[in-house]
Amino acid sequence: MQQERLVAEVNAFMNQQERRILAQDIDKQDANMAVSDSRFGMNPQTHRRSFVRSIAGGTLATMAAGATADVDPRKVLLYESTRKEFREAIESGALKAVIVPTGSTEQHNEHLAMINDTASVTLVAQKAALLLYPKVMVATPVPVGISPHWMERKGTLTLKKETFLAVVFEICESLQAHGVKNILILNGHGGNVAPLRESAPKFASKLGIRIETNSYWDAYTPEIVKKYMASGKAPGHAAEFETSFAMAAFPERIHWEGVDYDKIKSRLNIKDPQSAIQEEEFAREAKLATAAKGEAMIEISVQWTAGRLRQLCDA
Numbered sequence: 001m002q003q004e005r006l007v008a009e010v011n012a013f014m015n016q017q018e019r020r021i022l023a024q025d026i027d028k029q030d031a032n033m034a035v036s037d038s039r040f041g042m043n044p045q046t047h048r049r050s051f052v053r054s055i056a057g058g059t060l061a062t063m064a065a066g067a068t069a070d071v072d073p074r075k076v077l078l079y080e081s082t083r084k085e086f087r088e089a090i091e092s093g094a095l096k097a098v099i100v101p102t103g104s105t106e107q108h109n110e111h112l113a114m115i116n117d118t119a120s121v122t123l124v125a126q127k128a129a130l131l132l133y134p135k136v137m138v139a140t141p142v143p144v145g146i147s148p149h150w151m152e153r154k155g156t157l158t159l160k161k162e163t164f165l166a167v168v169f170e171i172c173e174s175l176q177a178h179g180v181k182n183i184l185i186l187n188g189h190g191g192n193v194a195p196l197r198e199s200a201p202k203f204a205s206k207l208g209i210r211i212e213t214n215s216y217w218d219a220y221t222p223e224i225v226k227k228y229m230a231s232g233k234a235p236g237h238a239a240e241f242e243t244s245f246a247m248a249a250f251p252e253r254i255h256w257e258g259v260d261y262d263k264i265k266s267r268l269n270i271k272d273p274q275s276a277i278q279e280e281e282f283a284r285e286a287k288l289a290t291a292a293k294g295e296a297m298i299e300i301s302v303q304w305t306a307g308r309l310r311q312l313c314d315a
């Protein structure tokens with residue numbers, strides 16, 4: 001892995017970010033932030049001035065080699081494309097790689113939507129694919145992950161490890177059948193990390209194509225986390241990082257109304273003491289979130305993911 005090149009790219013990007021974001025009045029930006037374009041079926045009508053669009057057509061596009069200004073964000077989503085569009089992309093040789101996002105549907109404390117991880121990773125995937133258009137497309141996200149550790153909290157859905165891996169494998173197998181040679185399984189949920197890392201090389205050798213995996217937060221070095229997160233933590237769980245991400249990307253998935261973390265403790269009755277302490281910690285840290293931090297962290301991850309995809313396509 002050309003780690004140094006990626007680090008250099010991220011550093012250059014961060015310097016630019018600092019001028020662009022941190023110099024601004026963060027509170028004002030939080031208030032004015034109007035973004036949402038995950039296109040993951042949650043909010044098809046909400047199409048405010050799009051974060052994705054602004055990136056595709058803005059300063060970042062000029063930084064990314066080969067990026068096309070103002071690409072329709074739909075064009076990089078396999079599941080929003082027609083068979084004609086996909087066929088032409090693969091048969092012309094323009095399409096070099098596909099991202100398979102993997103997420104979860106699980107409790108995200110009292111204030112974040114359960115689809116959070118899936119929506120977050122899909123957004124990063126889409127924005128990275130846009131930077132590399134038309135080389136990369138995003139497959140349908142796997143919306144449920146391995147979350148047995150959160151089953152104490154109501155609403156969480158979980159798959160058994162083998163079920164989850166079978167779904168991911170068969171998506172890769174389908175893509176391979178259509179001629180896709182490079183796949184990045186981009187993960188957005190902690191419980192999926194180890195099984196994916198262990199399985200990606202096996203999937204690759206079974207299918208005879210290149211398959212690699214990363215979580216979108218692999219972009220964050222300890223220095224980046226320290227710089228942007230007051231809690232010093234990312235990704236955490238529904239805490240400063242994930243709440244900041246949601247504020248920047250899809251504020252409609254944050255619901256603070258009626259949330260009282262002090263009152264909820266007794267009702268939840270969490271048996272594992274470690275888990276109960278963590279719950280309080282994350283609730284406290286969520287209050288540190290801002291949309292500006294979220295925007296910076298998202299863009300760092302998008303740049304890093306685009307770098308990984310470039311390596312995958314060029315290898």
Ligand SMILES: [Zn+2]
Pocket residue numbers: 108116117189237238242
């Ligand atoms: Zn999460």
